[in-house]
Amino acid sequence: MDQFMQQMVNGISLGSIYALIALGYTMVYGIIKLINFAHGDVYMIGAYIGFAATTYAQLGFLPALLISMAACAVLGMTIERIAYKPLRGSTRIAVLITAIGVSLFLEYVMMFFVGAEVRSYPVLLSNKVFHLGNVLINTQQIYIVVTAIALMILLQFIVHKTKTGKAMRAVSIDRDAAQLMGIKVDNTISITFAIGSAFAGAAGVLVGIYYNSIDPLMGIMPGLKAFIAAVFGGIGNIPGAMIGGMAIGIMETLVSGYGYSLYRDAVVFAFLILILILKPSGLLGKNIREKV
Amino acid sequence: MLEIKNLNVHYGVIHALKDVSLTVDKGEIVTLIGANGAGKTTTLRTISGLIKATSGQVILEGKDITNLPAPQRVELGLSQVPEGRRIFPEMTVLENLELGAFLRKDKQGIKKDIEHIYELFPILGDRRKQTAGTLSGGEQQMLAIGRALMSKPRLLLLDEPSMGLAPLLVREIFEIIKNINSEGTTVLLVEQNASMALSIANRAYVLETGSIVITGTGEELMKSDRIQKAYLGG
Numbered sequence: 001m002d003q004f005m006q007q008m009v010n011g012i013s014l015g016s017i018y019a020l021i022a023l024g025y026t027m028v029y030g031i032i033k034l035i036n037f038a039h040g041d042v043y044m045i046g047a048y049i050g051f052a053a054t055t056y057a058q059l060g061f062l063p064a065l066l067i068s069m070a071a072c073a074v075l076g077m078t079i080e081r082i083a084y085k086p087l088r089g090s091t092r093i094a095v096l097i098t099a100i101g102v103s104l105f106l107e108y109v110m111m112f113f114v115g116a117e118v119r120s121y122p123v124l125l126s127n128k129v130f131h132l133g134n135v136l137i138n139t140q141q142i143y144i145v146v147t148a149i150a151l152m153i154l155l156q157f158i159v160h161k162t163k164t165g166k167a168m169r170a171v172s173i174d175r176d177a178a179q180l181m182g183i184k185v186d187n188t189i190s191i192t193f194a195i196g197s198a199f200a201g202a203a204g205v206l207v208g209i210y211y212n213s214i215d216p217l218m219g220i221m222p223g224l225k226a227f228i229a230a231v232f233g234g235i236g237n238i239p240g241a242m243i244g245g246m247a248i249g250i251m252e253t254l255v256s257g258y259g260y261s262l263y264r265d266a267v268v269f270a271f272l273i274l275i276l277i278l279k280p281s282g283l284l285g286k287n288i289r290e291k292v
Numbered sequence: 293m294l295e296i297k298n299l300n301v302h303y304g305v306i307h308a309l310k311d312v313s314l315t316v317d318k319g320e321i322v323t324l325i326g327a328n329g330a331g332k333t334t335t336l337r338t339i340s341g342l343i344k345a346t347s348g349q350v351i352l353e354g355k356d357i358t359n360l361p362a363p364q365r366v367e368l369g370l371s372q373v374p375e376g377r378r379i380f381p382e383m384t385v386l387e388n389l390e391l392g393a394f395l396r397k398d399k400q401g402i403k404k405d406i407e408h409i410y411e412l413f414p415i416l417g418d419r420r421k422q423t424a425g426t427l428s429g430g431e432q433q434m435l436a437i438g439r440a441l442m443s444k445p446r447l448l449l450l451d452e453p454s455m456g457l458a459p460l461l462v463r464e465i466f467e468i469i470k471n472i473n474s475e476g477t478t479v480l481l482v483e484q485n486a487s488m489a490l491s492i493a494n495r496a497y498v499l500e501t502g503s504i505v506i507t508g509t510g511e512e513l514m515k516s517d518r519i520q521k522a523y524l525g526g
Contacts, residue, residue: 163394170380170391176342177378182366182395182443 002134007257008250013141013210015249016148020203021226022233022241023155024076024196030172030236031192033092037099038079040223041106042197046072046204047214048114054122061124061209065147068205069198076197077190085186103223110216118215121208144206151202152242158195159238168192172236221265225252228272234285243283293318293478294339294447299348301334308334310502312348316447316480321473323481323489323510325523326499332482333375335499336449339480340372341365352447367395371445375452375482377436381425385416388424388435392442402442409438412468430461437468447478454485466492486523490514498523 021043028036046068053064083102087095129138159165170178171188179185207222208214229248233240248268255264275282294316301309309331316322326332337343339350341362350358357365371392380388389409393402410417413434419427424435433453440448450469454462462485470492473479483489490496493510498519506513513519 166383166387166391167394169383173380173382174378177374177380178391179342179362180340180366180372180374180378181391181439182363183391184361184363 003257004254005133005135007253009135009137009141010257011250011253012246013144013249014253015246016145017203017206017210017245018222018226018229018249019242019245020148020151020199020206021222022229022245023152023238024200025227025230026233026235026238026241027168027192027196029230030238031168031189032084032088032095034084034095034099035227036196037096037223037227038083038102038106039196039200040219040221040226041103041110042072042076042079042219043200043204043207043222044214044216044219045075045106045110046197046201047208047218048110048204049201050205050208051119051121051214054124061143061205064124065202065205068201070201072201072204073194073198076193076200079197080190080193085189103219107216107219114216116216118213121212121214123212124209140209144210147202147206151199155195155199155238164188164191225265225268228268228275231272231282232275234282237282237284240282240284293320293353294480295349295351296335296339297349297351299335299338299350300346301331301338301343302346308502309338309345312499312502312504314497314504314507316478318478319473319476320494321469321479321481321492323483323493323496324499325483325486325489325496327523328484329501330499331502332499333451336372336375336451336480336482340370340449363395366443366445369444369446370449371440371443371447372449373436373440373451373453375455377432379424379427379432379435379439382423384421384423385427385435386420388439389416389442392439395443405442405444409441412471413438429456430458430465433457433461433465434468437465437472441472441477445477447480448472450479450481452482452484454483454488462488486519487514490519 021039024039025036028034049068049071050064053059053067079102083098084095087098125140125143127138127140129136159168167178167183167188168191170181170183171185175185225248226245229244230241232247233244251271252264252268255261255267296312296314299309299312312335324332324335334343338345341360345358349356352368352370355368357368380391389406393405396402415431416434416438419431424432427435437453453465453469457465466488469479469481481489481493490510490513495509496507496513497504498506506516506518
């Protein structure tokens with residue numbers, strides 16, 4: 001039981017990071033029906049920006065987090081403008097292949113500039129350990145979960161209460177109808193990329209702190225897993241991405257915790273296959289149904 | 293108010309609109325009737341900016357808007373109720389109406405106009421918190437019209453508002469369109485239900501395979517043999 005609870009705690013910390021990345025996937029998919037495979041690499045660059053901010057500029061956790069989020073927002077908008085916008089109206093497969101191209105581009109450009117070696121993150125947060133019975137929780141885990149939850153609440157607020165958020169939802173539901181409301185679709189897509197990428201940037205910094213090591217290819221695996229999380233929750237669905245992220249994180253730590261860490265990736269991917277067979281629309285996905 | 297000059301639209305190799313010209317004067321209800329596939333919806337979508345014309349001009353209140361993107365046309369006082377209603381089904385009735393006022397900044401005015409829409413369509417007031425997808429077809433059509441009115445348009449484009457509705461509801465919707473017009477909004481109405489459309493229109497245009505073939509006042513067209521045969525089942 002203690003073992004189980006301990007893995008749940010670890011899983012929730014890891015899961016909140018996956019959830020942050022999954023949100024970007026799901027938002028972008030919701031609005032332009034693109035699986036943005038470069039999203040995991042934005043997260044990697046976010047980790048490096050956080051690294052630079054803390055190591056070279058000697059900044060603390062919060063400023064580093066904010067700088068990384070801002071920089072990733074700009075990066076996300078730039079990627080959209082340069083790589084995806086010219087392809088608006090072309091086939092989805094063309095945009096998807098472009099996304100894979102952007103992903104490889106970011107990975108190897110980064111490798112060119114920072115080298116392929118693993119770097120270790122400075123210790124930013126005290127690592128005090130609390131005992132809850134026999135379950136251990138450290139301050140880093142608390143910071144990660146609190147940051148992730150705060151960002152998710154902020155996102156819910158933006159999406160449901162602000163004009164920008166309403167525009168985002170309108171464009172994702174019906175692009176033509178949104179235009180008829182006076183909503184500028186291109187700007188709305190750009191903002192969606194900015195927000196999604198900022199969240200990836202935050203996840204990058206959190207992962208750097210949690211695992212203490214970063215490298216230019218670190219975005220591939222978490223990117224794929226966050227994608228699975230988004231599919232599990234129902235791609236295009238924001239609460240779904242949060243739940244999916246948590247579920248994948250917990251699943252992974254449970255599998256590792258019970259001694260099968262070699263299989264943890266396999267289990268997650270097997271899970272994807274299961275979802276696609278059993279409930280392709282995901283946990284909270286919309287049933288596509290039309291009322292005449 | 294609105295002037296269209298020699299409009300041509302192509303979908304790939306298909307020539308959907310051929311030299312379509314029409315005018316709508318301030319305060320009028322003008323209707324565009326024709327069979328399925330004649331190009332009625334294409335004409336409206338070109339006016340609202342969702343489709344690009346290959347040639348020709350769209351002029352709104354003296355301003356050439358042919359190359360203006362759709363959202364900017366809303367700013368100039370154009371509003372469209374699209375074919376098939378196209379409300380936002382996952383959003384509430386209230387949110388749909390608020391989106392209709394997306395470009396407006398006057399919070400108080402928006403609130404007042406939402407109340408006005410609820411007076412016009414009491415059923416929408418009762419269902420303000422309900423998601424729009426749960427409304428019946430007629431209610432959705434009312435919502436689509438209400439939403440379009442929220443931008444305070446000077447010219448309202450309506451695309452097949454009677455589609456899929458029971459005859460009694462159709463009459464009600466047309467009554468509402470007349471009211472909207474009498475409150476000062478100019479209306480361009482596209483309809484397959486020719487007799488209803490002609491009965492409320494000041495003037496009408498008949499579109500056949502992408503070209504305007506007949507034009508006249510509503511009464512004239514009602515009496516015309518050709519219209520009787522082709523569109524009114526006489």
